[in-house]
Amino acid sequence: MLSVSALMGSAALMTMSDDAKASTEWAEHFQKNYRLMTDEEKAEARTRLERRYSSEYGKKVSVDTTGPQPGVLMGYALNVRKCIGCRRCVHACVEENNQSRGTRPGEKIEWIQVLRMERGEFSKDKMNHGYPEGLGIQVGGNAYTPAGQVLEGQYHYNPEAVPEKDATYMPIACMQCEKPPCVKVCPVRTTYREADGPVVIDYNWCIGCKMCMNACPYWARRFNLTTPVLPKQEMNPVTHYLGNRPRMRGVVEKCHWCLQRTRHDRYPACVEVCPVGARKFGNLLDPESEVSLILARKNVFRLKAELNTFPKFFYFYD
Amino acid sequence: MQQLISFTTDYTRYILKGGTKFYAWMGVLSAFILAMLYVFYLQNTDGLIVTGMTSQISDGLYLANLVFLVGVAAGAVTIVFPAYVYHHEGMHKVAVLGEMLAISAVIMVMVFVFAHMGRPDRLWHMIPPWGIYSFSSMLGWDVMVLNGYLILNFICGFYYLWCKYTGNPINRKWFIPLVYVAIAWALSIHTVTAFLMANNPARPMWFHSMMPIRFIATAFAAGPALIILIFLVIRKNTRFWVDDSAIKLLTTIVQFCLGIAIFLTLSEVVVELYARTEHANGLYYLMFGLHGLTGLVPWFWSSVVLMICAFVMFFMPSFRNDFNKLQIPCVMAFAGIWIEKGMGLIVPGYIPSPIGEVTEYHPSFVEWLMVLGIWAFGFFILTILLKGAIGIMLGDIKYGSQAVAAK
Numbered sequence: 001m002l003s004v005s006a007l008m009g010s011a012a013l014m015t016m017s018d019d020a021k022a023s024t025e026w027a028e029h030f031q032k033n034y035r036l037m038t039d040e041e042k043a044e045a046r047t048r049l050e051r052r053y054s055s056e057y058g059k060k061v062s063v064d065t066t067g068p069q070p071g072v073l074m075g076y077a078l079n080v081r082k083c084i085g086c087r088r089c090v091h092a093c094v095e096e097n098n099q100s101r102g103t104r105p106g107e108k109i110e111w112i113q114v115l116r117m118e119r120g121e122f123s124k125d126k127m128n129h130g131y132p133e134g135l136g137i138q139v140g141g142n143a144y145t146p147a148g149q150v151l152e153g154q155y156h157y158n159p160e161a162v163p164e165k166d167a168t169y170m171p172i173a174c175m176q177c178e179k180p181p182c183v184k185v186c187p188v189r190t191t192y193r194e195a196d197g198p199v200v201i202d203y204n205w206c207i208g209c210k211m212c213m214n215a216c217p218y219w220a221r222r223f224n225l226t227t228p229v230l231p232k233q234e235m236n237p238v239t240h241y242l243g244n245r246p247r248m249r250g251v252v253e254k255c256h257w258c259l260q261r262t263r264h265d266r267y268p269a270c271v272e273v274c275p276v277g278a279r280k281f282g283n284l285l286d287p288e289s290e291v292s293l294i295l296a297r298k299n300v301f302r303l304k305a306e307l308n309t310f311p312k313f314f315y316f317y318d
Numbered sequence: 319m320q321q322l323i324s325f326t327t328d329y330t331r332y333i334l335k336g337g338t339k340f341y342a343w344m345g346v347l348s349a350f351i352l353a354m355l356y357v358f359y360l361q362n363t364d365g366l367i368v369t370g371m372t373s374q375i376s377d378g379l380y381l382a383n384l385v386f387l388v389g390v391a392a393g394a395v396t397i398v399f400p401a402y403v404y405h406h407e408g409m410h411k412v413a414v415l416g417e418m419l420a421i422s423a424v425i426m427v428m429v430f431v432f433a434h435m436g437r438p439d440r441l442w443h444m445i446p447p448w449g450i451y452s453f454s455s456m457l458g459w460d461v462m463v464l465n466g467y468l469i470l471n472f473i474c475g476f477y478y479l480w481c482k483y484t485g486n487p488i489n490r491k492w493f494i495p496l497v498y499v500a501i502a503w504a505l506s507i508h509t510v511t512a513f514l515m516a517n518n519p520a521r522p523m524w525f526h527s528m529m530p531i532r533f534i535a536t537a538f539a540a541g542p543a544l545i546i547l548i549f550l551v552i553r554k555n556t557r558f559w560v561d562d563s564a565i566k567l568l569t570t571i572v573q574f575c576l577g578i579a580i581f582l583t584l585s586e587v588v589v590e591l592y593a594r595t596e597h598a599n600g601l602y603y604l605m606f607g608l609h610g611l612t613g614l615v616p617w618f619w620s621s622v623v624l625m626i627c628a629f630v631m632f633f634m635p636s637f638r639n640d641f642n643k644l645q646i647p648c649v650m651a652f653a654g655i656w657i658e659k660g661m662g663l664i665v666p667g668y669i670p671s672p673i674g675e676v677t678e679y680h681p682s683f684v685e686w687l688m689v690l691g692i693w694a695f696g697f698f699i700l701t702i703l704l705k706g707a708i709g710i711m712l713g714d715i716k717y718g719s720q721a722v723a724a725k
Contacts, residue, residue, distance in 0.1 A: 033450055106367045187455040188443040207443050208436020211457050213376040217520035219672045222373045226365035249365040250436025307519050
């Protein structure tokens with residue numbers, strides 16, 4: 001198998017013109033799983049990537065390798081009552097995290113979906129408007145409207161103004177589960193939970209088998225069907241190795257709570273951009289943090305709690 | 319050593335010789351293999367965007383064929399089991415052909431693993447000591463049991479042929495236990511493949527414990543159906559005679575397993591559609607379509623018709639006993655199960671997505687070429703293996719005598 005991959009590697013090399021790029025990619029090809037790297041190897045991988053990205057995007061790109069800080073467990077809370085469905089978080093996330101933004105189907109990747117949910121339509125004149133189904137059993141009536149149900153394709157809605165009268169909104173993204181099904185199914189352990197909470201991916205170790213995409217109950221993972229479309233001027237040069245550094249073709253990616261920011265005491269981009277303050281982020285181990293206070297005082301729930309994934313992404317309402 | 323060299327040269331010389339029919343067949347297969355290599359190159363330069371897969375439907379024809387072919391590989395045990403456990407005369411004569419089929423099917427499975435991956439160049443990441451092997455991953459286990467099955471069948475099959483070739487007696491002390499291990503192992507490959515799908519609570523369509531037995535039932539219908547077809551071809555085109563008793567026993571196995579498979583499908587339909595929760599959306603989409611999208615509906619119903627008609631036809635003596643017409647229900651059963659396990663099981667697992675989104679899967683031309691190419695590759699290997707095995711069984715190649723060309 002090693003010889004097969006080595007052959008492919010050399011085949012890939014021959015198609016490349018730039019010598020420096022080729023030798024970096026060659027070295028990248030044989031680097032270890034990030035978690036097993038020594039500090040020196042991490043530093044090597046980092047300079048290698050910084051050199052490649054800087055030449056590729058024509059600006060100074062930094063690749064952070066800051067690890068988890070002791071005493072930190074990241075947590076997220078979202079106020080579903082406040083969300084107005086403006087989807088600024090979606091776009092801020094794409095800009096911050098260097099997602100692919102092409103136009104062909106499959107080239108556009110967004111990590112956050114704001115699901116638009118019907119309020120339902122209940123009126124007196126529809127009180128008894130059901131229909132008999134099957135063996136004459138009454139179905140429906142007024143309450144048969146799909147209130148609180150997510151209908152398909154309803155995260156690409158484009159209204160003139162938000163919030164809409166007949167809708168509520170439910171933003172979702174990676175839930176950073178404490179018991180992540182995606183981590184369990186990964187055959188090469190390239191996706192794992194960091195000590196401070198987020199579930200991350202070593203993009204250089206991912207084999208693209210997509211088992212994690214089958215396992216995720218929140219549809220949080222995206223596959224790079226092709227080389228990501230990332231215009232030079234739009235590329236965010238402040239990156240983290242396990243976070244928003246540009247990905248390659250054929251690997252899986254997802255939200256990582258902006259490690260490049262949060263490991264340096266900044267909020268994730270979606271929290272920063274939210275105009276109504278629906279999104280809260282903080283340290284679950286600090287009892288005075290905003291997230292801890294919300295968990296202590298508000299009505300909180302987790303999405304698909306019955307699956308025992310234990311998300312660290314909580315929903316709450318006032 | 320002398321024997322090994324002469325075995326290799328005799329074997330190679332024998333499989334290279336053949337009539338026009340043989341070369342034409344191999345030529346056609348080679349053309350498809352070349353096409354497959356080209357689309358594999360496309361997939362690894364442009365990326366999987368050249369396929370019909372999306373972030374919603376992250377796997378399609380490739381995973382479907384992979385799952386189906388694991389079943390065909392496991393299905394070879396329907397020959398080996400009666401031959402070695404019940405000492406069935408007719409089966410014993412052809413048991414080695416079943417092992418050859420298993421080898422080809424497992425190789426096809428592995429090529430499909432390559433085809434469906436985003437980064438096949440990194441496959442070594444899962445192989446120690448260079449990579450990391452994860453015991454928690456079902457895909458890891460699947461790769462392990464498949465490789466094990468390949469090795470077991472290779473050893474059992476070629477040791478048997480080797481003994482026939484050299485005229486040495488078979489060392490039953492280790493050969494028979496190894497055959498028994500291979501029989502149990504056959505069940506394991508398909509069970510683990512079923513777990514690969516079923517162990518995902520995120521996908522209600524797959525998340526049920528009926529999956530392993532259903533996989534095995536369909537495998538033991540589709541596998542022997544293909545074997546019957548191959549046996550009939552062998553009887554027609556070579557001097558090697560497959561006993562009627564072997565074909566008849568296989569027909570019975572196909573029919574019973576097909577009946578069980580149909581029963582399990584119906585059970586699923588009743589359980590899911592009686593309550594008709596959101597978890598039944600995948601099945602509902604498959605059977606009737608959802609939100610006006612009906613891409614899989616013709617696939618499902620054609621599979622149902624094919625399977626039920628084949629089941630009924632196997633009851634009729636005019637089909638069961640007439641080896642000129644037996645091909646018809648066999649082809650129907652094989653095709654019906656291919657659809658049921660592929661378009662009928664893998665794809666609706668993705669529709670709707672875990673957040674309720676309904677999208678459709680349109681396999682691209684590239685995908686179909688890849689699938690055809692890999693099947694052609696499998697038949698290429700199978701032809702070689704069967705030709706060599708038959709040559710040895712017929713005594714055409716034997717240690718110490720000149721190789722004789724087959725018809």
